[in-house]
Amino acid sequence: MADNYIALTLTLPCDAQRAWYEITDWNKQGKWMLQTSVWLTSEIESGPGTEIAAFTGPFHKFFPRLKFLGVLDTMVVTNWQPPFICDVLHTGKIIKGTGRFEVVAINDQKSQFNWSEIIWAPRAIFLILKPALYVGVWISLRRFARTLR
Template sequence: MPELVETVDVAAPPERVWAALTDWTRQGEWMLLTDVEVVGATTQGVGARLAARTGLPWRRGRHVGVLDTMVVTEWDPPRRVVVQHTGRVVRGPGIFVVTPRGTAATLEWTERLYLPLGLLGRAGWPLVRPFVVVGIRRSLRRFAAFAAAHPG
């Protein structure tokens, strides 16, 4: 199972970083080529369900591409949240950890991926991985600015 781990320092206190991170419907403001909606009545905490679409911009801030469904499986504010990707293409846990650094914080984003398509998916991962890493790094840089300005 491939694992990606990336971090970013954020010039905001952990509570504000947490609030920005779990502001699910605004995730598209920092996550590249993605829009997110909460599915169901639970918006925070274990059991919250999310649907993200990552791909090319289409209209009204929506994207056409891969549907990534998720459920929150761990919730420890303002330190750790785990979302289990349950889609057909994206599967496995996404882990976000907020670590205090004085009056600021560091966000660590880990993705443990269950690759689709069996042997073909494993063979193709080395070709796709660099693009995924670049996208995550760019998203994290955008997140740092988003969290610093987030009302908390």
């Protein structure tokens, strides 16, 4: 398996503290993530050890009944440095790798959000999936930025 890197950066219309609070509100992520439902799967709600699941697919609201029409991504938070960095380990059957959310203060009214993933998959499969993954995350992050206005 190869390590395959993908990343996006976006300027957000709010301070870093609010950006961090909103981005790490796991149960709200499904409101802006494209075709995705997100929920906590642990009693821990923040910090290392927090477990999160995300189901992405055209009928994500019908999970688990239509689970064959999407992908379940399970994650555990491995690094927690509020309000700047959150690292996760993808632990699912299909999606494996690491992810990072990073918030950087620009000023009192703007912050920068850096999202990155390293996906452990054969290079050929990653190259086929990368354009769709990139576009999906790009749309999702822009939707997120609109919720902050």
